Amino acid sequence: MKTVTMADVANQANVSKSTVSQYLNKRYDYMGEKTKIRIAQAIEELGYQPNIVARSLKQKSTKTIGVIVANILHTFSTEVSRAIEDACNMEDFHTIICNADDDPAKEKKYIEMLRAKQVDGLIIFPTGNNRELYRKMLDEKYPLVFMDRPVAEIPVSSVMLNNEKASGLAVNHLINNGHRRLAMITASTTENVSPRVERMEGFKKALHSHKLPVSEDYMKSVEPDQVNGTLEDMWKLDEPPEAILAGNDLVLKEILQFVKQKDLNIPRDLSIIGIDDVPYASFYNPPLTTIAQPTFQMGTTAAQVLLNKINKKQPADNLPDDRFEPELKIRESVADKGGVQS
Amino acid sequence: MKTVTMADVANQANVSKSTVSQYLNKRYDYMGEKTKIRIAQAIEELGYQPNIVARSLKQKSTKTIGVIVANILHTFSTEVSRAIEDACNMEDFHTIICNADDDPAKEKKYIEMLRAKQVDGLIIFPTGNNRELYRKMLDEKYPLVFMDRPVAEIPVSSVMLNNEKASGLAVNHLINNGHRRLAMITASTTENVSPRVERMEGFKKALHSHKLPVSEDYMKSVEPDQVNGTLEDMWKLDEPPEAILAGNDLVLKEILQFVKQKDLNIPRDLSIIGIDDVPYASFYNPPLTTIAQPTFQMGTTAAQVLLNKINKKQPADNLPDDRFEPELKIRESVADKGGVQS
DNA sequence: CTGAAAGCGCTTACAG
DNA sequence: CTGAAAGCGCTTACAG
Numbered sequence: 105m106k107t108v109t110m111a112d113v114a115n116q117a118n119v120s121k122s123t124v125s126q127y128l129n130k131r132y133d134y135m136g137e138k139t140k141i142r143i144a145q146a147i148e149e150l151g152y153q154p155n156i157v158a159r160s161l162k163q164k165s166t167k168t169i170g171v172i173v174a175n176i177l178h179t180f181s182t183e184v185s186r187a188i189e190d191a192c193n194m195e196d197f198h199t200i201i202c203n204a205d206d207d208p209a210k211e212k213k214y215i216e217m218l219r220a221k222q223v224d225g226l227i228i229f230p231t232g233n234n235r236e237l238y239r240k241m242l243d244e245k246y247p248l249v250f251m252d253r254p255v256a257e258i259p260v261s262s263v264m265l266n267n268e269k270a271s272g273l274a275v276n277h278l279i280n281n282g283h284r285r286l287a288m289i290t291a292s293t294t295e296n297v298s299p300r301v302e303r304m305e306g307f308k309k310a311l312h313s314h315k316l317p318v319s320e321d322y323m324k325s326v327e328p329d330q331v332n333g334t335l336e337d338m339w340k341l342d343e344p345p346e347a348i349l350a351g352n353d354l355v356l357k358e359i360l361q362f363v364k365q366k367d368l369n370i371p372r373d374l375s376i377i378g379i380d381d382v383p384y385a386s387f388y389n390p391p392l393t394t395i396a397q398p399t400f401q402m403g404t405t406a407a408q409v410l411l412n413k414i415n416k417k418q419p420a421d422n423l424p425d426d427r428f429e430p431e432l433k434i435r436e437s438v439a440d441k442g443g444v445q446s
Numbered sequence: 447m448k449t450v451t452m453a454d455v456a457n458q459a460n461v462s463k464s465t466v467s468q469y470l471n472k473r474y475d476y477m478g479e480k481t482k483i484r485i486a487q488a489i490e491e492l493g494y495q496p497n498i499v500a501r502s503l504k505q506k507s508t509k510t511i512g513v514i515v516a517n518i519l520h521t522f523s524t525e526v527s528r529a530i531e532d533a534c535n536m537e538d539f540h541t542i543i544c545n546a547d548d549d550p551a552k553e554k555k556y557i558e559m560l561r562a563k564q565v566d567g568l569i570i571f572p573t574g575n576n577r578e579l580y581r582k583m584l585d586e587k588y589p590l591v592f593m594d595r596p597v598a599e600i601p602v603s604s605v606m607l608n609n610e611k612a613s614g615l616a617v618n619h620l621i622n623n624g625h626r627r628l629a630m631i632t633a634s635t636t637e638n639v640s641p642r643v644e645r646m647e648g649f650k651k652a653l654h655s656h657k658l659p660v661s662e663d664y665m666k667s668v669e670p671d672q673v674n675g676t677l678e679d680m681w682k683l684d685e686p687p688e689a690i691l692a693g694n695d696l697v698l699k700e701i702l703q704f705v706k707q708k709d710l711n712i713p714r715d716l717s718i719i720g721i722d723d724v725p726y727a728s729f730y731n732p733p734l735t736t737i738a739q740p741t742f743q744m745g746t747t748a749a750q751v752l753l754n755k756i757n758k759k760q761p762a763d764n765l766p767d768d769r770f771e772p773e774l775k776i777r778e779s780v781a782d783k784g785g786v787q788s
Numbered sequence: 789c790t791g792a793a794a795g796c797g798c799t800t801a802c803a804g
Numbered sequence: 805c806t807g808a809a810a811g812c813g814c815t816t817a818c819a820g
Contacts, residue, residue: 109813120791125815136789151582156562157503158813162796166499176528186518189545198559200542203531217540220498240493360729387702389731451797462807467799478805500797503812 108150116146128154160222168198169410170218172211174229174252176203179353180380180397181229184251187403188227195411197224208233219246225410230255232295247413249406253298263406263426267299268306270395270430274349274377275310277393277432282441283347283375286311287322287338289331289359290351300325303351303379325351331358332365339366347375347438353382356392371439381433391435398428450492458488470496502564510540511752512560514553516571516594518545521695522722522739523571526593529745530569537753539566550575561588567752572597574637589755593748595640605748605768609641610648612737612772616691616719617652619735619774624783625689625717628653629664629680631673631701632693642667645693645721667693673700674707681708689717689780695724698734713781723775733777740770 110128114121119139126135127143146152160166171188173181189199200218204211208231215237218226225247230238238258241248250262271288278286288307290300304323311318322345324334335358338344350356356378368374370390378385381396405426452470456463461481468477469485488494502508513530515523531541542560546553550573557579560568567589572580580600583590592604613630620628630649632642646665653660664687666676677700680686692698698720710716712732720727723738747768 107813111813121814122792122816123790126790129815139789153558153562155503155564155813157499157508157564158796159815160796161497161499161503161798161813162815164796182524198542198563200540216495220495221540222497222499357726357729364729364731364733384699384726384730387699387706388726389706391706449797453797463798464800464808465806468806471799481805497797500812501799503797503814504799506812 107155108152109155110152112150113143113146113152116150117142119143164222165224166198166222167196168200168221168223169225169227169407169414170200170202170214170221170223171227171251172202172204172214172218172229174204174211174231175206176201177354178380179382180252180399183399184403184406187400188407191404191407192411197411204229204231206231212237215241225249225414227251227406227410229253232297247410249410249413251402251406261409261426263402263409264428265299265397265402266427266429267302268309270379270397271303271306271349272310273430273432274379274395275307275314277434278347278349278375278377278438279314279316281375281438283439284316285322285343285346286316286349287345287347288324288349288351289334289355290325291355292327293325300351307349328354328358331355332362335359335362345374346441347377350376350378353378353380356380356382360388370437375438377438379430385433385435388437390437392437393435394433396431396433398431402426402428449497450494451497452494454492455485455488455494458492459484461485506564507566508540508564509538510542510563510565511567511569511749511756512542512544512556512563512565513569513593514544514546514556514560514571516546516553516573517548518543519696520722521724522594522741525741526745526748529742530749533746533749534753539753546571546573548573554579557583567591567756569593569748569752571595574639589752591748591752591755593744603751603768605744605751606770607641607739607744608769608771609644610651612721612739613645613648613691614652615772615774616721616737617649617656619776620689620691620717620719620780621656621658623717623780625781626658627664627685627688628658628691629687629689630666630691630693631676631697632667633697634669635667642693649691670696670700673697674704677701677704687716688783689719692718692720695720695722698722698724712779717780719780721772727775727777730779732779734779735777736775738773738775740773744770 110121110124114124123139124143127140132140169192171185173185175181185201192199200223202214204214211231212234215226227249229251230253232253232255235255235258238255242258242260248260250260252264254262254264275286288304290304293300304325307323308318321338321341326334348359350359359376363370363374370376377393377395379395381394385392385394452463452466456466465481466485469482511534513527515527517523527543534541542565544556546556553573554576557568569591571593572595574595574597577597577600580597584600584602590602592602594606596604596606617628630646632646635642646667649665650660663680663683668676690701692701701718705712705716712718719735719737721737723736727734727736
């Protein structure tokens, strides 16, 4: 299994390595027709495949980018990653996806590993706790874009959802259908993960603007494994909520499990809206009303912004953060209690 | 952003590049204590990060493997991929995942791309239509393992499910619960994709062994977008099936959609079992009885077999194909019609 | 139109 | 205990 190299091709074709290289890179400008043919034949006969590692070393570009996802278990992450991959493929870039598992230490390890592998740029769903590292990359002008979350004081372009609006859309829909006692559960906000904070804020604001009371008992930010206990507590209240907004897909799953365990009927006993249009939403019983994120657009945009930075088409992080619009997908998990349609 | 190289570190520490390299590779055998410290300091001060691309070129090993999945939309693929990643991480190997999208042309492109990138080995969920390429890799003794499917006449170790047993488990469970009219739908077998064929075979055999008639009207292998039409046809029969076995997760999804559209009740009107333990199985309404594949084990095994080949611990493809055992997860989508429990 | 030469950033016998 | 030198497989000015 001796590998055939460019030198072998050059020999076989009776030209120099330089010429073979030109040929491979389609710089045919002054190349003789017969030379081309000889080279093509030699490549064919020897079954030559260029060694990209060698090329990368010389060119100082690997034509690949890294993406570090905070947590691959979210459908959001997988969908966005796929969109990034597709967009990169269009431009002949490859993609290496890593899962930080919500662990800043892992995130750091992956950033270093990917940079050691000389990826040309990074799209990071930041855990938020590697500020020095982010800062260093910014200072070095290393091509970087954040996804889903910004990082305070690190002015790097970030591709994000309009999170407040996402909650607003849900609250409006619920209120328009006659609901009054609305609850919301998000994942833990202890790390100050901004989408969770913003979604909760949006929830409060929307309640306010409808002149509804905002009760702390109805608003919880907890770890997934505590969602069940949290719901138990709510159900012990004199007035349990009539509707609940799940801050993301993992929370939704826990809520659905609780509903089953309590043998509640959706939407008769409880209306549900989930942020993230989970894959089973349309064929669940009942079909689930959700707030969809435009994952495809978001991934595509992130890839384009990064590729522009890599290609120096865009000098700095001067553009405003992109905020993408959520979309309400009305299905059947919200009861019609005779509210006003807006 | 001038990158700092090993030469810079050597200068700073007043040693040669060789010594720095030794240090980095922890070959401390004869290294002076003060030398070590000087090098460590220099690395620290300069913020030096080794360039893995350069190392790979020299060492002719990238410490990364590629995995080419037939279709990333299957939960099976994503779960197995994650297991492979984890197993590789343990051994300090990286993983690049590519999605062939059931398209042999894409598969070929990825094989070539990954080999050009000098990955040390490949795990392929084969589409089956690149036999010459597979053959070539076998001949070159390039480290390779197949997942999910074998390839006829290409004796490369393949990690697979015991597919016949998977169907058998489902049929037995259904019959034990008093069902008689059993149907099965799998994805298209036109490409001779063996798991689909084997699952259908297993279904037939199990029926036989229970002395039940095998009706062609109840056994269909079609593309996902034809599942709905196929079911419509079955429901026009004088006796539609009482129970249906979904050959994989994508087929299951289509069946569930059909059930909803026809407003059928599971399991009163129709019992369902799906091969692949889909993530929503436990909290669907009703919870879905499934046949689970040991995806974690399968991925881990594939990674280990490949890593062994790469490390030459294992000379050839002499080991028998691994067949992994499916597991019946009894939940609530199968009616109890008073059969005999086995 | 094509080739000789230098160099990308490492590693690795080998010499001392 | 450490260094000089060659080489991994390419690309790219530059010369002719």
